[in-house]
C-alpha cells in the first residue's frame with residue numbers, strides 16, 4: 001500500500017511529489033509519457049506572472065501570488081533556472097488605459113507588490129525599444145521567467161533523492177474506492193493508495209470522472225510560438241504583454257532564461273488534447289500582434305523554431321484544487337495559465353492538506369536541496385579551467401550552439417529522473433536547444449545515450465516509443 005500516488009508528471013504533479021516527500025509518507029508519481037514534463041509544462045510562455053490578472057477571490061489569484069513569492073527560494077533549493085524579469089502590460093490609447101487601471105486595482109486587491117502605471121520617458125527608460133504608440137503600461141516588478149520543464153524535472157529528482165518513486169510510460173486507466181483508500185489501475189498493473197492526486201493536465205477531467213460524477217470539462221486551447229535566436233535575446237528587457245481580453249493574456253514578447261526571444265501565443269480551441277501542430281494562420285497572427293510592441297521590426301529571420309502547447313482550460317473558469325467528495329482523492333485539475341506561476345503554491349498546499357488528513361509528520365531527514373547541476377555555459381573561464389582539470393569530459397563540447405559538454409550530458413542521464421532520450425537530454429541540459437536545433441549534436445547525443453544506457457544506437461529514442469532515430473547500419 002502506498003501512502004500517496006500522484007497522477008501526472010507536469011510541473012504541478014512533480015512539485016506536489018516533492019512537497020509530499022518532505023513528510024513521512026511513501027509517495028509515487030505515475031506519468032503516462034516516456035518522460036516528465038511532456039504536457040502543457042513543455043510548451044508555454046514560461047512566465048512567473050506577478051498575479052494582477054486573475055479575478056480577486058479566485059483560486060487563480062491566491063495561488064498565483066503565493067506561487068510567485070515561492071519561486072526565488074525554490075529555484076535556489078532545486079537549482080532550476082529562474083530570472084526575476086518585470087512585466088509590462090502595454091496600453092495603446094485611452095480605452096486600453098482604462099483596462100490598465102482595472103488591472104492595477106485588481107493586482108493590489110490580490111496583494112501584488114510594487115505595481116505602478118508608467119508613461120512617456122519613464123517607459124522608454126524601462127524598455128528602450130518600446131513603440132511610441134504605447135501610451136502607458138502597467139509595470140509589475142515581481143514577475144519572473146523560468147524554464148518550466150526544468151522546474152518539474154528538478155522537483156521530481158529532489159523528491160526521488162528523498163525516497164519518492166517514479167513510474168514513467170505508465171497510464172492510469174481506472175480508479176475505484178476501497179474501504180481504506182483508492183485502487184489505481186494502470187496499463188501495467190494495480191496499486192493501492194491511501195490518497196491519490198489528480199494532476200493530469202488536459203486529462204484531469206477524465207481522471208476526475210473515474211471516481212466522481214462529471215463536474216467539469218477541459219477545453220483544450222492551442223497556443224503557438226516563435227523562438228528567436230539569442231542575437232534577438234536582448235531586444236526586450238521585460239516581458240511585454242498586450243491588454244488582456246476574454247481570450248486570455250494575448251501575444252507577448254519575452255526574453256527567455258536561455259537568452260533567446262519568445263513571441264506568442266495565439267489561442268484557439270482544438271478538438272485534440274495532445275496534438276500540437278503549428279499553422280501559417282496562427283503564426284501570422286502572432287507575428288502581427290507582436291510587431292506592434294517595438295519601434296523596430298522584429299528580426300523574424302532569426303527564428304530558430306516554432307512550436308505549440310495546449311492549455312488545459314477548465315469550463316469552470318478557475319483551478320480545481322484540494323479535497324474532493326471522495327475521501328483520499330485530491331484535485332489539481334484544470335491548471336491552465338497562470339498554472340506555472342501557481343504550481344509551487346498549489347503543490348505546497350496540497351501536500352500540507354494530504355499530510356494533515358493522513359496524520360503524517362514532517363521528516364527531519366528531508367533534504368530540500370537538489371545536487372547542483374553544472375552549467376558550463378554560465379561559468380567563468382577560470383571556473384571552466386578548474387572543472388576541466390578535474391574531469392576532461394567537460395572539455396568535450398557536444399552542443400556547440402549552447403556550449404554543453406559531454407560530462408553534463410552523462411550527469412543528466414545518471415541522475416534520478418534522468419534523461420533516457422534525445423529530447424530528455426535537451427530538456428535537462430539544453431543540448432539541441434540552440435540555433436542549429438541539434439543538426440550537429442544529435443548523432444553525438446545518440447552515441448552517448450547508447451553508451452551510458454547500454455543499448456544499441458538504433459534503440460535510442462528521440463522522445464517516446466516509436467521515435468527511434470536510426471534504422472540500422474548502412475555501411
Ligand SMILES: Cc1cc2nc3c(=O)[nH]c(=O)nc-3n(C[C@H](O)[C@H](O)[C@H](O)COP(=O)(O)OP(=O)(O)OC[C@H]3O[C@@H](n4cnc5c(N)ncnc54)[C@H](O)[C@@H]3O)c2cc1C
Nearest residue numbers: 008010012032039040041045047172201223338339340341
Ligand atoms: C500556450 C501556453 C502558455 C502558457 N503560459 C504560461 C505562463 O507563461 N505562465 C504560467 O504560469 N502558466 C502558463 N501556462 C500554463 C502552464 O503551462 C500550465 O498551467 C502548467 O504547465 C500545468 O501543469 P500540469 O502539471 O497541471 O499539467 P501538464 O504539464 O499537462 O502535466 C500533466 C501530465 O499528466 C499526464 N497524464 C495525463 N493523463 C494521465 C494518465 N491517465 N496517467 C498518467 N499520466 C497522465 C500527462 O502526460 C502530463 O504529463 C501556459 C500554458 C500554455 C499551453
